[in-house]
Amino acid sequence: MTARDTYRAILEGEPYKVRAMMAFGTNLPVSQADTALAHRALSQLEFHVHCDLFETPAARYADILLPVNTPWEREGLRIGFEIDDRAAGWVQLRQRMVAPRGESRADNDVIFELATRLGMGDGFFGGRLDAGWNHMLEPLGLTVDQLRARPEGIACAIDASEQKYARATPTGVRGFDTPTRRVELYSETLLRHGQPPVATFVEPADTPRDAKATRQGRFPYVLSSAKNGFYCHSQHRSLPSLRKRAPDPVAELSPALAAAKGIADGDWMRIRTRVGEARFVARVTPQLADDVIVAEFGWWQGCPELDRDGLPIEGALGSNFNALISADSCDPVSGSVPHRSFLCDIERDPATETRQRKWSxxxxxxxxxxxxxxxxxxxxxxxxxxxxxxxxxxxxxxxxxxxxxxxxxxxxxxxxxxxxxxxxxxxxxxxxxxxxxxxxxxxxxxxxxxxxxxxxxxxxxxxxxxRAPSGSFVLPRHSPQPLVFFAGGIGITPFISLLESLPDGTQGPAIWLYYANQNSTTHAFRERIAQHRARLPQLRVVDHYNAPRPQERLGIDYQSNRYIDASVVDDALIAQRARFYMCGPPAMMDAVTDGLMARGVPRFDIFSEVFRSPTAPPTDGDQHFTVNFARSGHAPATWTPRQGTLLTFGESLGLQMASGCRVGQCESCAVRLLAGKVRHLHGSEPEDPSVCLACQAVPLEDVVLEA
Ligand code: FES
Structure with a gap:
């Protein structure tokens, strides 16, 4: 059953009327085609319960949102893994690793208990999940208790042999699981359902070859979609560690089409179809045909830690691919919608001011x-x-x-x-x-x-x-959690930029700024920060002087004469999951980080800017190494120290290589090292030795990169 079938049942009562829905984790308006149709259907429900980890766009339609917990907060039965034949026969009852947070429940618990309370316990193993799992395990001769006693799992024999279809049976060769036992190029089943029995190409309903479909040329291009490899469907964009690698929704187009539309790589562009519009950052991709645009799907979630607000799921300010697609014509056999064959037009987003483009x-x-x-x-x-x-x-x-x-x-x-x-x-x-x-x-x-x-x-x-502004140390202009800043000396500069960026009044985030200086003479931006305090009621500033002058009064001119460490942070801020940002001497940042983590702050809630300038690669020496950018199709090239880092070397060969900060912080330039060894100029090697940061890496021998 497709999402379209669900919408039809809700809106049209076909094949019967659906009036109430209990959904577990699905995010229909973003993950399925036709956001407008999803909106109409979900708005029509008389009763809607949504169970999820987050308040998603789908959850906002619900009468009741129930918090479910993560796999780490509950047991889970897994029959078969996907690595090899041995893993395919492995059965494990995954243990609970941490107690459930708050009132969250496992979705299985919600279902079984609800069924029992509604008097349907008999159909749900008497409301006992273990009994249900034992029922599933019975053919394998296993029980939940046996699996609990063996938390690493138990191997079961499975038939992993190939060519089972060729086995002899008393009535001949076993064959395939089709009505004719053969590979069916001609399908009686399809014929009986009124479909062509032999696969044939059918032009999509929205074809660029049909003037009616293009609305007399108003939608001349084919819109396709692709998944962003950093995220799973519409999830995970709230995670800073991923978002810093793929910060914005991207749509790809060919160089010729980009030139014809006046769109440059990195511009915001608007895609319009006959049902909606959305905006994406343009990526010019030479491999694409000139009438095709490939846009990412799944974008709605904000990432306040990186100054990214949530996106509307409809309208010109949103980036929801599925708001661009209509489900009014579906494939009659599979039910799939034209996710890769819808017609569109594009333009540079009017918000892109060409004279303000980033330069390279x-x-x-x-x-x-x-x-x-x-x-x-x-x-x-x-x-x-x-x-x-x-x-x-x-x-x-x-x-x-x-x-x-x-x-x-x-x-x-x-x-x-x-x-x-x-x-x-x-x-x-x-x-x-x-x-x-x-x-x-x-x-x-x-x-x-x-x-x-x-x-x-x-x-x-x-x-x-x-160079144009860049960097992945970004401070939030909006945040549901309090923000705690630690600045040491000239490390105040990024925080000054944030304070300058906040509008007057109380709408901004609650901010605690701990600022360390020797005394008032070295206290940069003192007057300016005082002005911000006067206009931002939610800003608290605590000045630490470690060498106050005699005339400076503790409690009046400054608030502490101690070095900054994590003890300055109130327990209440940690309980509220404040986000912590710091910029200053490494000793201060290490002390604060260690202290916060010792008090239970997760490492991923702590962000730090390292004063790090690009390290010039050595340009002398007579080393010659062969560098093979394996995926590029470029012939292996000879690197010498004059060529600089692998990033600058690749760019000098005309390769398009991802990059961001170019100082070894954002990991945008990470590439897999398929062979050979490298050294990183900024002095720290990535945790995964099979990966290198191209903006920092220079070869130590011949290397092969997956780039
Ligand atoms: S470009 Fe940011 S780490 Fe290399």
Missing amino acids: GYRPFRVGELRPEADGVLGIHFEPVDDGKLPDYRPGQHVEMQLHLDDGTQVTRAYSLTGAAEVPGRRSYSVAVRHQRGRSADGTPHEGRVSSHLHCALKVGDTLTL
Whole structure:
């Protein structure tokens, strides 16, 4: 039975009227074609109970939403696994790993208990799940108790031999499980149901070859769909670890079609069909035909931790593929809908301002303003030399700066942006740089070459180059949970960008900002933060000074003279599942992270920005290694140190390789290493040795990459 059959039963009473529904985990308006039809049907139900882990778009139609628990909170019977023949015969009663959270119940428990209360217990093994499982296990000669005693599982003999159809029987060869025992190219069964007995090609109902179907050319392109490999159907987009790798819904189109429509890679584009519209980020894909668009399905969920709001499931601001597809013509045999053959038109989303597109590579900027923000902290404002407009960014992101020092050395550094994330007609960016100075153990003074240059030699009007803003350390402008920020010294910069981005009033997230400085002289953005406190009632700031000046009063000018650690966080915030973000010296971030985890905060609720600048690959040395980008079809090429990282090497060969931060943080550039060894320039090797981060990896021998 398809979703369309369910809708028909609810709306038209065919083959009988469905008036109430109890659903377990299904997300019909997003996972099945025809969101408008799903809306009509689900709105029509007289009683609707939905059982799920999350409040999904389908759950919002329900009268009652029941929380079910995860597989780790309950036992589960598994008969057969999908690895090999031995696994296929393995039977296991999976143990419960943790107690159920809150009032959540296993969906089996909900069904069995409900059936019993409705007087249908006899049909549900007397309401005893074990009895039901024993019934299933009986043919195998097993019981639930035996499986409980052997939590690793029990092997059962199964017939895994091939070519069973060729076995001899008393009446001849066994054959296949078809009425004729043969492979049926001609099917009497189909014929009896009024269908062609031999498979034939039938042009889709919506064909680009039919002027009526294209609405006289208004919908000239074929819309197909694909799954995003990071997610399962409409799930998992709320998980930051996955979302940072695939942050936005994508639609692919050919270079010629993109050029004809004025769409560039990375632009938001709008897809319209005769039943709906939705927006996606364009990915230009040379392999596609010029009249085909392939869009991802399953997008609705927000990921506040990465500043991504939930998406509407209908309308121009949504990205729900199934809102684009009608279920009015289905395949009569399979019941499938035209998910890969619907007609559409596309345009660049009017919200995409072409003059504000992200640029690739480095773009020349001049210094527009230099402003001291504190002792040893310099604010730098940049304007593009071409006087063009600039793309916005998300709070917490950074720019990569390339400049030449006085001795001619070219250096690259990354700095968090400090201004508001969105500025209409933006024409400038700003960062803040601390002058890195100190003394080594023997008392010798030292200072950072780049920060010294910026503080002592940079003048208004000087030029340097910037990459477009990027980075996966992103701070939420909306959050259902409280946000706790830890900033050490110049680590305040990403948080300043967030505060600049929040509108006046109380709608924003509840924020606790713990900010460590030596004293008021090194306290960057002190006045500005005070102004934000005055306009953002939900912002609390706790200043920590470890070397206060004599005139600075504890409790008035600053709130603590201790170093920041996890003990500053109230238990109530941890109980509310606050999200924790930090940027500062590694020692502070390690102490806070360890302390929070010791108090039960999950590691995935803690986010940190490492001050990390791109590491220049060594350009000397005479190593020569062969690099084979196996999936590209490109001939193996010779790498020398001058070629840089595997990412820059691949790009120099004309390969399209995924990348994001380019400093080893976001993992967007992760590729499988099929052979050979690499070294990562940023000094940390991925946990999985079969994967390398192309933006950081250089070969140590001949390598083969799955790229
Ligand atoms: S591009 Fe982000 S880790 Fe390589």
